[in-house]
Amino acid sequence: MIRTLTLGTLRRAGHNPVVPAALVVLALTLGISVLYPAMRVLSQPRLADWSAYLSSARWLRITGQTLWITLLSTFTATAVGFAFAFAITRARVPLSGLFKVGMLMPLVAPPFVFGLSFLLLFGRRGLITYEVLGLTTDVYGWHGLWLVQTLAFFPVAALALVGVLNAIPATLEYAAQDLGARPGWVFRTVSLPLATPGLASAALLVAIFVLGDFGNPTLVGGPFKVLATEAYAQLTGWYDLNMAATLSLVLLMPTLGVFLVQRYLLEGRSYTTVAGRASMLSPPPVASEIRWGLFILCGAVVLLEMAIYAVVLYGAFASVWGVDWRPTLTNFEYTWLRTRELWNSTRFAATAAGAGSFVAIVAAYLVHRHRFPGRGALDFAMVLPAAVPGTLMGIGYILAFNEPPLLLTGTGTIITLAMLVRVLPVGYRSGVALLHQIGQTLEEGAADLGAPPPHVFRTIIFPLLRPAFVGAAIYGFIRSMNTLSSVVFLISPGNSVASASILALAEHGQWSRASAMAVSLMVISIGGLAAARVVMGPRFRLFGL
Amino acid sequence: MRRAAICRTRPAWLAAALVGLFLAGASGPSSAQARPVLVYGVIHEITLSNLMKMFYSSTGIRAEFVRMSAGEVAARVLAERGRPRADVILGVARSIQEDLKNRGVLEKYVSPTRTEIPAQFRDPDGYWTGTTAHVQAIVVHVERFRREFPGVPTPRTYEDLLDPRYRGHIIAASPVTSGSAFNFVLCQIFRLGEERAWEFLTALDRNVRFYTASGIAPATSVGAGEFVIGITQAHDALIALADGRPVTVIHPPKVGWDVGSVSLIKNSPNPEGAQRFIDWILTQRPLELITRINFEYPVRPDVAPPRGAALLKDLDLVAYDLKFAAENRERIIREWARRFQK
DSSP, X not given: OOOOOOHHHHHHHHTOSHHHHHHHHHHHHHIIIIIHHHHHHHTOOOHHHHHHHHTOHHHHHHHHHHHHHHHHHHHHHHHHHHHHHHIIIIIOOTTHHHHHHHHHHHHHOOTTHXXXXXXXXXXXXXXXXXXXXXOOOOOTTHHHHHHHHHHHHHHHHHHHHHHHHHHSOHHHHHHHHHTTOOHXXXXXXXXXXXXXXHHHHHHHHHHHHHHHOOHHHHHHXXXXXXXXXXXXHHHHHHOOHXXXXXXXXXXXXXXXXXXXXXXXXXXXXXXXXXXXXXXXXXXXXXXXXXXXXXXXXXXXXXXXXXXXXXHHHHHHHEEETTXXXXXXXHHHHHHHHTHHHHHHHHHHHHHHHHHHHHHHHHHHHHHHHOOOTTHHHHHHHHHHHHHSOXXXXXXXXXXXXXXXXXXXXXXXXXXXXXXXXHHHHHHHHHHHHHHHHBOTHHHHHHHHTTOOHHHHIIIIIHHHHHHHHHHHHHHHHHHHHHOOTTTTTTOOTTSOOHHHHHHHHHHTTOHHHHHHHHHHHHHHHHHHHHHHHHHHGGGOXXXXX | OHHHHHHHHHHHHHHHHHHHHHHHHHTSGGGTSSOOEEEEEOSOHHHHHHHHHHHHHHHSOOEEEEEOOHHHHHHHHHHTTTSOOOSEEEEEEHHHHHHHHHTTOEEOOOOGGGGGSOGXXXXXXXXXXXXXXXEEEEEEEHXXXXXXXTTOOOXXXXXXXXXXXXXXXXXXXOTTTOHHHHHHHHHHHHHHOHHHHHHHHHHHHXXXXXXXXXXXXXXXXXXXXXSSEEEEEHHHHHHHHHTTOSEEEEOOTTBOEEEEEEEEETTOSOHHHHHHHHHHHTSHHHHHHHHHHHOOEEOSTTSOOOTTOOOGGGSOBOOOOHXXXXXXXXXXXXXXXXXXXX
């Protein structure tokens, strides 16, 4: 971005003590919760481990496979996500309410249940593939994984992009049209370039999620292995922390690459669209063939999802999943037995989501509106948690927090912290994407009129970043409710969470009970959405929807 | 702008909500009571929660559990060795207990109730004691088998699995991540001798579609009809059978087996409670519960076998060499990985 040093920027950097203090607090928080555990894990590999990695044809092949599936899934998930976001914000397709729900649904899905239902529908003996279509398909492998990862992670892209597309003022598009540009040309030269930071952010997020994902490759990957599952195998099979850490470091490298590319692409260009008054015009209409094309694409995705969720929902009330579909309530008796886990999930997730999003937004403002030494490091530390595989993060937390003065193992705090850290990248990236679109003139004006940075943050930045904050908080809440890999090593007796119960039940083939637990978890997640709406009043808009 | 006015009040709302939640979290039930016994359990979640309730009602001591896979339990106990968080390991196979014992994270405990368990299911050194037997099995989805292979008899022996017509229809777990899958490989070595065992496994590998990370997954996916034949432990397959799935559980001659066991973690936070728990778990009622809900085979002579299971004494169990198992675990897994890991 082009940065101009005004009197205001100079003043707020130099004289207000709040900014340095906030920076110190932020740096400490990140240092303790992200960098220190990461260091503990990453200082594990020795030279011998690296040479073992480099001399193993298998590991090099798996590294290639990981990159391959990440590239494929990121491309399709971001494309589908963009289609959804565009359909909802610009194309004004019919049934857009349904598509909004469709975007949120995969987020509410507890781990494993999504994959299991997918297998039940599309597996070798799937309800749709085998019973209805009579196909002998085999989804196990990269193609099945590609489909599942696209379905699972397109909402991440879509949610990031809705905010971005909403922030692009229609005035620019109208102006281009008035100057004679055809709609396709307007899209290519105005809308798309303005959405570029958002697209890059969304793709980065998706890539990080796919790289670190462990559940779907386990269930659907079959013989197709990826680094995240291999790191887990090294840990649980060989108790080999060194090799697990080595593989995770390898996993970090592409993330680092994506991160640097994104910075290189975005720095030095201006995407400012909100300078002073925002536009109130609704966007120009889209050609009908595009609208219907989007409608069909999004409709197909939503139908696919609805089938999957129907299986989960019905499974929760079925006597024996897959065998006896007669409805019953007995599956929920077990859920009743585990209400403590549900409550734990709820309070840990709510705390993590609220605090995490707030930290993320403050960090976005501090890092992208101030100059200070170590800015790049903070920037990286904010997105790092998303790149570290959950299992390894869990081990890092055990190593880091199992001794005084940071003795946290066995408490709920450590679980909350592990969840919070995973919320940071989402809130931060969407905050930054929005900040890129907000001109500095407003803040500079306020600063020149004598407003100190905290006041500027409260009255200008936070309101403008509110969509990012609310989005990250809700997303973080739901995501934390369903998180598994990073907390599975941290849960302790009395501090267990519902997602761990779901995994245990699903692993034992207790799919009806697992579904009942999953449905309860989803009800709480949706309840969280509703509660936010009540608290925030009619102005509550989730992800700008 | 209206937006700005609303936002000024919103952070206060949020802060209040967050503080409330945090307080609720801090004063939650976890910190209030006397110290409970903390158990890392490998067996079924439902079984564990019933066991904890039963322990409380018969002893007045509270016990809580975390359910994990055996590999996770081992990794976690090793990671926490500087400051153990749990007291008891329950249900982990003896080969892993031996490994943990050799790494010095277990505490010897000779429970007074231990003598009620037959000697073949106990660690002679007193570090772990068997609670149940894990017998291996071949699980077949009968309906799918008939449809895919009309007129073919269901496999009876391990060698039957090598028939080329089963290519791609068999599912098994990976010994790298699954303790029970490691035990399968180990028992093939006991059955055939090492050299012929690797030949057998190589021939079997041609028919296996892929190896799952979880040891239970083969039984559940055969139960769902995803695969026709699974290599599994009997108790995992019996759950599917009890659910009414059309599967049959076969114990081939010289079948592999293992012992699920209980042990005390070294320097655990509540050793007295842990000892009470171990004394109690080895008695008849809790072991009956594990057998009934978890379908594991009883080691106590006064506990009846689970529904649908054969009597342990009627089975042709392979001779098990515990010393060999503990000493060669890592070598065998590496060799398996070298040959078959994709």
